[in-house]
Amino acid sequence: MAVDLLLGLQWGDEGKGKIVDVLTSNYDIIARFQGGPNAGHTLVFNGKKHVLHTIPSGIFHEDTINLVGNGVVIDPVIFKGELDKLAEQNVDYKKSLVISRKAHIILPTHRLLDAASEASKGKAKIGSTLKGIGPTYMDKTGRNGIRVGDLELSDWQERYRSLADKHESMIEFYDAKIEYNLEELEAEFFKAVEVLKSLTFIDSEEYVYQAQKSGKTILAEGAQGSLLDIDFGTYPFVTSSNTTAAGSCTGLGVAPNQIGEVFGIFKAYTTRVGSGPFPTELFDEDGETMSRVGNEFGATTGRARRCGWLDLVALKYACQVNGVTQLMMMKGDVLSGFKTLKVCTAYKYKGDVIKHFPYNIDPENVEPIYTEVDGWAEDLTGLSEVSQLPKALNDYIEFLEKELEIPITIVSVGPDRKQTIFRNK
Secondary structure: OOEEEEEEOOOOOOOHHHHHHHHHHHOOEEEEOOEOOOOOEEEEEOOEEEEEOOOOOOOOOOOOEEEEOOOEEEOHHHHHHHHHHHHHOOOOHHHHEEEEOOOEEOOHHHHHHHHHHHHHHHHHOOOOOOOOHHHHHHHHHOOOOOEHHHHHOOOHHHHHHHHHHHHHHHHHHHOOOOOOOHHHHHHHHHHHHHHHOOOEEEOHHHHHHHHHHOOOOEEEEOOOOHHHOOOOOOOOOOOOOOOOHHHHHHHHOOOHHHEEEEEEEEEOOEEEOOOOOOOOEOOOHHHHHHHHHOOOEOOOOOOEOEEEOEEHHHHHHHHHHHOOOEEEEEOHHHHOOOOEEEEEEEEEEOOEEEOOOOOOOOOOOEEEEEEEEEOOOOOOOOOOOHHHOOHHHHHHHHHHHHHHOOOEEEEEOOOEOOOEEEOOO
16 A cells, blocks of 8 residues: 655645544554654644644544654653643543654753754844754764664663763853753653653554555655755755655655655645745735734744745745645635735746746845735635635636646635535546
C-alpha cells in the first residue's frame, strides 16, 4: 500500500490538523514525519477545541495508530502536557501512540540556546518560536544529539550531562541576557522523560514497511508549511526541517516510489507568522478584517498572523516542489463579505514580469501583480453541500483550479470537523 501525504503549501497554519482529523477514518496509521512542538494543529469537534503540537492529529480516533516518526524532534515536557490533556478526555494514548527510537529529543538547554541565539540577533532575529527546534536539529546534523532510543541505554543520563554542559558553554558565548534556573528546568524534564519512557518505542522504518506489506493504509502528516522548508522556503526565515514531500521519505523511512496521493492544503488567502518576506501582505482594512474574522493567532505561540491576498506564484511553486495531486482550500468562509478579491498571478521582479518563485522575494525585488475576481456576501459556515456554494465562490475555485492545474477536492467553511465540503475530483 502506498503512503499518502498531507502537506501545508504556504507559511504554515493552513489547517492541516483539521483535515487529518477529517480523513483519519480512511487510514489505519497517521504518521508525523518532521518538525517539533513549534507546530500547532487545531481540531474542533463536538463543541470543543483541541490543540496538538507533536502528537499526530488522528489521536482522537480510537482505532487509528498514531506514529511519531524519526524526523520529528520531541520535547518531553511539552509532550507530557499533551498526554495529560488527552488523559483528561479519556483518550487511551498508550494503546494508539508509538514513537520512533530515531526521533531526537529537545533538551532544556536546547531551548535556552534558542533564546540566546535569537536575543543576540537583535533586529535581525528570524522569529523563532523559542522551542529549541533549531538547536536540536543542529545537534542532529552535528551528530551530537540524543535520540529516543538512547533512553533505553544505561548511560543515557551521562550522555545528557555531557551535551547539556556543552550547551551551557555555548550559551555563555552568545553573551545574551537570558535568565534561567537549569536545575528547575531539568527536574521538570527528567520527570517528563519518565512519562515518555512509559510509551511504546519502535523501529519506525521497519514498522511502516511491515504495515505497508500487510495492507495497512498510512497518511503522513506534515507540520509547518512548504514555504518554511529549510531548503525550499524563504531562507533564512524558515524552520529547521524539510516540510515538503521529500521530508516524508527521510522522516519516516519511506521509499519515494511508495508515495501515493499528495494532499496539499492552502488558505483561500495567505498568512504568515513571524519575520520574513511576504509579497501580498496587507496593511489596510482588508488585512485587518481577514485577521479578525479568521481569528489569525498562532495556535502554539499566540502571535498575531500577518494576512494578505492569495499568492498563486508561491502556491504553484509549492505544488511543483511537492508533486501535489489534490488541493484542499481552507477558510473560504473568512472571505465572505469582500466585494472584490485579489489574487497574485505574477510578480514584477527587478523590472521583469515573472510567474515563477525567484530566489529572493524581498520587497525591493518583488511587487505582486494582481488579478481581481468577484467576491461573495453569503455566510458559508452552515453549508454542507457543493450545490449550496455561492456562484462567485465556485468561480473562484474554478479559477484557481485552472491556474494550478490541480483539482480542489475539499473546501473548508469553518473550523469544525463537520464544516467540510467534499468536491468531486
